[in-house]
Amino acid sequence: MILRGLLILAYAFLYIPIAVMIVFSFNASKLVTVWGGFSTKWYGELLHDEKVLDAAWLSLKVALASATLATVLGTLAAVVLVRFTRFFGRTLFTGMVTAPLVMPEVITGLSLLLLFVAMEAAFGWPAGRSVTTIVLAHATFSLAFVTVVVRSRLATMDRSLEEAAMDLGARPLKVFLTITLPLIAPSLLAGWLLAFTLSIDDVVISAFVSGPGATPLPIVIFSKVRLGVSPEINALATIVVAVVAVAMVVAGRVALRKDEARTG
Amino acid sequence: MTGRFGRFLVGLPPYAWLALFFLVPFLIVLKISLSEPSAGAPPYLPLWEWDEAGNLAFHFNPANYGMLFGDDLYLSAYLNSIRIAGISTLACLALGYPAAYAIARAPLAWRQSLLLLVALPFWTSFLIRVYAWIGILKTEGMLNAVLLWAGVISEPLQILQTDLAVIIGMTYSYLPFMVLPLYATLEKMDLTLLEAAADLGCRPFKAFLAVTLPLSMPGVIAGSLLVFIPAVGEYVIPDLLGGPDTLMIGKVLWAEFFDNRDWPVASAVAIAMLVLLVAPIMIIQNARTKAEEKAEGRTGR
Numbered sequence: 001m002i003l004r005g006l007l008i009l010a011y012a013f014l015y016i017p018i019a020v021m022i023v024f025s026f027n028a029s030k031l032v033t034v035w036g037g038f039s040t041k042w043y044g045e046l047l048h049d050e051k052v053l054d055a056a057w058l059s060l061k062v063a064l065a066s067a068t069l070a071t072v073l074g075t076l077a078a079v080v081l082v083r084f085t086r087f088f089g090r091t092l093f094t095g096m097v098t099a100p101l102v103m104p105e106v107i108t109g110l111s112l113l114l115l116f117v118a119m120e121a122a123f124g125w126p127a128g129r130s131v132t133t134i135v136l137a138h139a140t141f142s143l144a145f146v147t148v149v150v151r152s153r154l155a156t157m158d159r160s161l162e163e164a165a166m167d168l169g170a171r172p173l174k175v176f177l178t179i180t181l182p183l184i185a186p187s188l189l190a191g192w193l194l195a196f197t198l199s200i201d202d203v204v205i206s207a208f209v210s211g212p213g214a215t216p217l218p219i220v221i222f223s224k225v226r227l228g229v230s231p232e233i234n235a236l237a238t239i240v241v242a243v244v245a246v247a248m249v250v251a252g253r254v255a256l257r258k259d260e261a262r263t264g
Numbered sequence: 265m266t267g268r269f270g271r272f273l274v275g276l277p278p279y280a281w282l283a284l285f286f287l288v289p290f291l292i293v294l295k296i297s298l299s300e301p302s303a304g305a306p307p308y309l310p311l312w313e314w315d316e317a318g319n320l321a322f323h324f325n326p327a328n329y330g331m332l333f334g335d336d337l338y339l340s341a342y343l344n345s346i347r348i349a350g351i352s353t354l355a356c357l358a359l360g361y362p363a364a365y366a367i368a369r370a371p372l373a374w375r376q377s378l379l380l381l382v383a384l385p386f387w388t389s390f391l392i393r394v395y396a397w398i399g400i401l402k403t404e405g406m407l408n409a410v411l412l413w414a415g416v417i418s419e420p421l422q423i424l425q426t427d428l429a430v431i432i433g434m435t436y437s438y439l440p441f442m443v444l445p446l447y448a449t450l451e452k453m454d455l456t457l458l459e460a461a462a463d464l465g466c467r468p469f470k471a472f473l474a475v476t477l478p479l480s481m482p483g484v485i486a487g488s489l490l491v492f493i494p495a496v497g498e499y500v501i502p503d504l505l506g507g508p509d510t511l512m513i514g515k516v517l518w519a520e521f522f523d524n525r526d527w528p529v530a531s532a533v534a535i536a537m538l539v540l541l542v543a544p545i546m547i548i549q550n551a552r553t554k555a556e557e558k559a560e561g562r563t564g565r
Contacts, residue, residue, distance in 0.1 A: 003365065006362035006363065010359055010362070010439070014439065015385070016400075017393060017396035018385070018388065020396065020399060024399065073278045073281055074278070076274055076277055076278045077282075080275045087271070089279075092287075094549070094553060098552055099545060099549070102490065103494075104493070104494055104497020105497065105499065106514045107293075107538065110517065110534050111293045114289060114292045115284075115292055137285075140282075173270070200389075201389045203391050203500055204500060208521075221391060222391060222500070225398070226504070229395070229398050229399045237392040237395065240388070241392065244388050245388070248387055
């Protein structure tokens with residue numbers, strides 16, 4: 001009984017702040033803590049804020065590109081970790097794949113920026129800080145998360161189908177593309193979504209590697225938030241939460257349906 | 265995936281990518297942390313160069329590290345980061361352990377949904393979740409309003425812009441990282457051990473201390489490190505919820521880099537932070553590798 005109470009307390013702690021923010025995004029009053037009646041005017045204002053819309057578009061593009069890149073590289077890394085038990089520098093490789101999971105973001109951001117500056121000085125590429133540098137940085141830190149998700153799926157999957165295909169003479173690449181990949185597809189989708197949300201949410205690393213010409217949405221939100229709470233930010237935050245929630249539900253359904261189609 | 269060449273082709277892209285974008289950057293940070301600041305762009309001098317005579321000349325500048333030890337600001341930021349991250353970790357444990365335990369002992373049909381409810385906030389924007397606390401914690405915010413209304417306090421408390429607000433924000437943001445590994449160990453636990461303890465006359469609370477707690481230690485350690493390591497270097501939470509005198513190492517690094525444009529000192533701060541975190545990072549990696557190899561050994565080939 002006490003246990004159940006504590007669990008409910010933990011959920012309240014997790015969800016009340018988000019609920020409060022959503023409620024106050026519909027507040028007619030400019031004062032964020034005084035309820036002044038229901039209104040959707042802040043959403044209207046948001047739609048005319050050119051800076052926010054540009055930043056949102058940029059963030060979307062960056063997230064699509066970096067999540068895709070991270071999924072390809074992360075899946076390859078997971079295959080290497082699960083299937084190749086012995087190779088040169090395995091310990092180093094394992095370390096490089098898992099360390100970004102816990103690395104403080106200020107360190108990742110600083111180190112990547114210094115790399116880009118050094119690369120530009122040496123080869124003239126990437127020129128300045130732009131969409132390219134943000135995509136490269138985001139792909140690098142979200143790769144590790146994709147690897148974790150795909151790795152656990154790959155490690156627990158049934159290998160008898162692969163063996164059967166192999167016995168029937170299929171080449172390794174064909175086995176991977178026609179048997180393995182469809183079997184681990186839900187984890188690829190989950191990994192891609194995780195990488196997408198990590199990218200579209202990132203402030204610290206973006207602050208280091210973005211330039212004046214390319215400002216992603218979280219940076220815009222962050223600079224507004226530093227000035228204090230505003231109903232417009234509440235509205236923007238509510239939209240972000242809603243989009244993520246819808247994406248999660250859709251992805252969950254897709255993954256579930258695939259699972260059902262396979263097992264039953 | 266047989267054939268050496270095929271393996272090489274699969275392994276090369278992630279290996280090369282991580283070496284270039286993860287390993288090399290650290291070496292560059294190390295290099296720049298030893299170089300001299302300059303007014304130009306980039307704002308540091310090369311660590312080595314060839315002089316006219318064709319000799320290699322080094323310009324080591326250990327003064328960046330000297331500053332870290334010499335100036336109280338850095339040392340107290342360092343210690344304060346450890347303190348705030350430590351308290352937040354304990355708070356996550358205090359809140360997360362009962363939650364994970366309750367989920368692990370809930371009816372099987374419920375567990376997935378309960379777990380999803382813990383993980384879901386992690387999928388919504390981190391920045392926005394921290395921001396949501398500003399409206400709750402500020403002087404004229406919701407928490408003070410509720411406490412005043414309930415008669416617990418007679419005048420509003422100053423919570424926002426204190427270390428307490430930072431600790432609340434950290435606990436909130438990192439709670440899922442604590443609950444998930446704890447759940448994983450508690451769920452796997454062999455419940456017959458508890459039955460045996462009860463049959464032998466052990467009281468539930470004592471059985472918890474003697475059986476459950478020791479068995480869940482891997483989860484406690486993994487969860488604590490997953491909270492502690494990123495919390496030490498946190499920037500967004502102390503910046504938004506803390507006050508001007510909330511010193512944390514992540515904030516110092518940020519200020520050195522963006523406000524003072526002192527890249528060498530910012531790099532030295534980063535290296536100092538890594539030195540602090542390298543032991544916990546190694547522990548978590550070893551634990552993870554062991555756990556995964558065990559799982560792969562059991563269900564794999």
